[in-house]
Amino acid sequence: MFFSTILAATAAFSLASALSSSLQQVAGFTSTPTKAKMYVYIPTNKLAKPPIVVAIHHCAGTGPSYFSETQGYAQNADTHGFIVIYPSSPSSGGCWDVSSTASLTHNGGGDSQTIVNMVKYAETHYGGDPDKVYMTGSSSGAMMTNVLAGAYPDVFKAGTLYGGVPDGCFYVAGATAGMATPAWNSQCSGGKLIKTAQQWGDQVRSYYPGYTGSRPKMLIFHGTIDTTLYYANFGEELKEWSNVLGVSFNHNQTNTPISGYTKMIYGDGTKLVGVSCYNVGHTPPVRVPDDLAWFGIA
Numbered sequence: 001m002f003f004s005t006i007l008a009a010t011a012a013f014s015l016a017s018a019l020s021s022s023l024q025q026v027a028g029f030t031s032t033p034t035k036a037k038m039y040v041y042i043p044t045n046k047l048a049k050p051p052i053v054v055a056i057h058h059c060a061g062t063g064p065s066y067f068s069e070t071q072g073y074a075q076n077a078d079t080h081g082f083i084v085i086y087p088s089s090p091s092s093g094g095c096w097d098v099s100s101t102a103s104l105t106h107n108g109g110g111d112s113q114t115i116v117n118m119v120k121y122a123e124t125h126y127g128g129d130p131d132k133v134y135m136t137g138s139s140s141g142a143m144m145t146n147v148l149a150g151a152y153p154d155v156f157k158a159g160t161l162y163g164g165v166p167d168g169c170f171y172v173a174g175a176t177a178g179m180a181t182p183a184w185n186s187q188c189s190g191g192k193l194i195k196t197a198q199q200w201g202d203q204v205r206s207y208y209p210g211y212t213g214s215r216p217k218m219l220i221f222h223g224t225i226d227t228t229l230y231y232a233n234f235g236e237e238l239k240e241w242s243n244v245l246g247v248s249f250n251h252n253q254t255n256t257p258i259s260g261y262t263k264m265i266y267g268d269g270t271k272l273v274g275v276s277c278y279n280v281g282h283t284p285p286v287r288v289p290d291d292l293a294w295f296g297i298a
């Protein structure tokens with residue numbers, strides 16, 4: 001007991017001291033349209049025009065807790081000079097609003113727009129490169145990553161996500177931005193909201209009508225035995241983005257990036273890849289090197 005306490009303390013100390021900088025809450029960020037808090041990791045050797053990675057936590061999480069769980073981003077920020085934003089949900093349960101029309105729609109308000117405002121803050125105050133903005137998230141943060149890809153394709157170049165649902169799948173009629181507890185869609189979470197690729201694609205496009213620019217490339221991880229956001233959501237996400245990105249299923253690569261995982265390659269594999277994680281529940285562990293390779297910044 002005594003010995004293991006010492007070991008744990010030593011491990012925590014060496015992890016913290018291995019970073020060049022620390023996580024800070026951005027007091028100057030005026031949090032609108034919702035009250036989400038902005039945390040940021042800025043490495044000592046930040047590039048003059050650093051790429052921006054937005055790392056979005058799961059329900060019951062916070063910006064600081066997700067920072068601790070995914071220290072690999074900060075470690076790589078030290079090596080490569082990018083910055084990492086960790087938004088912190090304003091809701092009581094720590095979930096993100098991915099249910100209201102406001103949050104689902106371009107410039108419609110909601111948590112999605114607050115997160116985009118954090119990106120703009122980082123571009124203005126830290127010199128962040130608007131052409132190198134990326135996002136990642138787990139569970140509720142994975143859902144938000146899909147929502148941001150749909151509503152703000154002009155802001156983000158790429159996304160990775162761990163255990164989410166399609167953009168728009170969690171929509172709940174009557175849900176409003178800023179609810180104390182964002183609305184939950186159990187039909188979607190249960191994997192029972194099934195649409196055609198065209199229907200999903202039309203839904204995504206409806207969130208930013210008239211937009212014809214580029215859209216973020218997506219790397220999607222999902223566990224086959226997920227009982228929080230059922231596995232069927234993985235297939236629906238792939239249908240959705242295959243339609244939006246205009247790529248169709250090409251081939252599988254088995255046992256990669258690790259044994260038991262299957263990579264599903266769409267098109268030439270540069271716009272959409274699914275990773276089916278065999279016998280994994282909710283959610284697959286974050287794979288920082290795969291994320292950064294997908295973003296092209298490490």
Ligand SMILES: *[C@@H]1O[C@H](CO)[C@@H](O)[C@H](O)[C@H]1NC(C)=O
Nearest residue numbers: 251252253261262263264276
């Ligand atoms: C590709 O892999 C997925 C996930 O394991 C599987 O459901 C699908 O049937 C595979 N497709 C082909 C053509 O092998």
